[in-house]
Amino acid sequence: MNIKKSVTALAIGVALTLGAAGQSLAAEPIKIGTFLAVTGPASFLGDPELKTLQLYIDNINAKGGIDGRQVELMHYDTGGNAKEAVNFVKRLIQKDKVDVIVGGSTSGSSLSVMPLVEKAGIPFISLAGAVSIIEPVQKWTFKTPHTDRMAAQKIYEDMNRRGIAKVALISGNGGFDKSGRNQSLAMAASYDIEIVADEQYGAKDTDMTAQLAKIRDTDAQAILNFGFGSGPAIVTKNVRQLGITLPLYQSHGVASKKYIELAGEAAEGVRLPAAALLVADQLPESDPQRPVLLGYKNLYESKFGDVSTFGGHAYDGLMIALEAIDRADSTDKAKVRDEIEKTSKFPGTGGVFNMSPSDHMGLGLDAFQMLEIRNGDWTIVK
């Protein structure tokens, strides 16, 4: 059973669902366990992730499953609470006896279940961002989303190309913002970049002109805003309001159309690293990710409305797990783990994955596209 092929033909698969209703179930189902923040403050992560998992598992089952085995999804909603996540993962392992776990919307819940997963010896693909999930490498833990370190590196790479050496950093006080700020500070030296200002704002602040006026008084050559939510849009507007003409960089935290909508004209010329999903139709025909991205985007949008990169991470995690099970021809946990680690040249929504014993994410810096906002839309910076 070739999953890649079936994925590209999934649109047809929906129609086939009715016809395939009468098929017999030969073997025991493959059990995929997941725990996601479907409700609560991190629901913007968990909601598209769960929808993606259900959508693709239904489709795969409609086409006969993996090696003739149906796929079953066991889901628990953590509400973004790391403590709940631990309880649910215990249940997934002990009571539901799942074969592999794909989940963990937030870095906190992923990190807190890792000791359990390692002890039980069950393959776990996390959907959260933090570098610390895969560094140092843990035997049973993998992850699919890009890290904030990669975002900082990608931004600095672009700055080097433009000859920018002095950067003013401004970030929010949320978890994503703080982690991004730390990575930006840590990575600066290796790209010969000097951080000349390090300002912060509250996640719900409504005006950042005070911090930006201070930045205006420094000799910074560019502004880097690591943030999430309304903050970056307000920073963008305030930068223009103060008449600052320095290049403004944002992180992948704002990679959604909402940001352009909120910041309006002020967003023109802003650069940010983002997953290729945002610009799927602008990728060259030869790009191996293009069919995957368009397939995912079209299928998801036909059911639920706009895609987000977060749902894409769930797609990547699920497909990597199922392909590993397919290659291993069993759900033996050790074999599946070894196969996940051998994942190579797998085109996912986040990039082309090449995992190895020393790299449990498998994405390079090329997984990020450097985008610039022009005429209210994303443009790939060459």
Added chain:
Amino acid sequence: MFDLILQFLLTGITVGSTYALVGLGFAIIYNSSDVVNFAQGEFVMIGGMSAVALSAGDAGLPLWAAALGAVLITTLVGMALQRFAIAPARGASVVTTIIITIGASIFLRGVALLVWGKDLFALPPFSGNTPIQIGNATVLPQSLWVMGGGVALVLGAQYFFNRTTLGKAILACSCNKTAAHLVGINVGVMLLLAYGIAAAIGAMAGILIAPITFTSYDTGVMLGLKGFSAAILGGMGNPMGAVAGGLLLGIIESLSAGLISSGYKDAIGFIILLLVLFFRPSGLFGKASVERV
């Protein structure tokens, strides 16, 4: 340096006027029933969100009509809150009523989440986006709208409570319900009215600030907290005090962000608030509470 300080002050006044507008709504309900209405932030949110919803899309209303509709919707929500949540608990202590308003705020937030989703929204600015230069500092035209709206609303509230019979009747209810009833004031209607007015003011605040701060189902939490701080800093129940408290809080935050540390600006704001309450428990412009009896 002078330019910097000027910018910090302008920023502070802009942010402060949003706090002041929210604080004003707290003052009005406190004036009528001694209750701190923690759903005030949600009135602000509902005002902003309904204006966005009414003006959205091609079939949307023009901005002024959407604003009017939003104020109307929020007023009805405020009155419904009083009628169906506060009024049935008649005779309950002030603390119980405050807890009811906290519950109501969570409920309203939940409804907004279901109706409008989790996204952020923005209203277009009323008169363009071109910043106004004052020296080397800038201010957005929308900020002038917020400040102007604040001035108009506080003068209106001041006039209403001190000069009109209706306003005085509402004040009378808070002083002594039984006595007010005996002189022929319909206490129930007055309370209903007070919630309606507070909701309307909250909605106006929400519409004025939505182009600058954006709005989403949970903006009411932070705005409510800051507005509440403004109201107690200035002296609970005094509309002028709420405005002064809001401006002061905004300026303190922006000066500490600019001159001390942007990471600690909220902490500094709250420390000053605590200090003020420590030395003047009834706020900067509040009368000592014994006088109210």
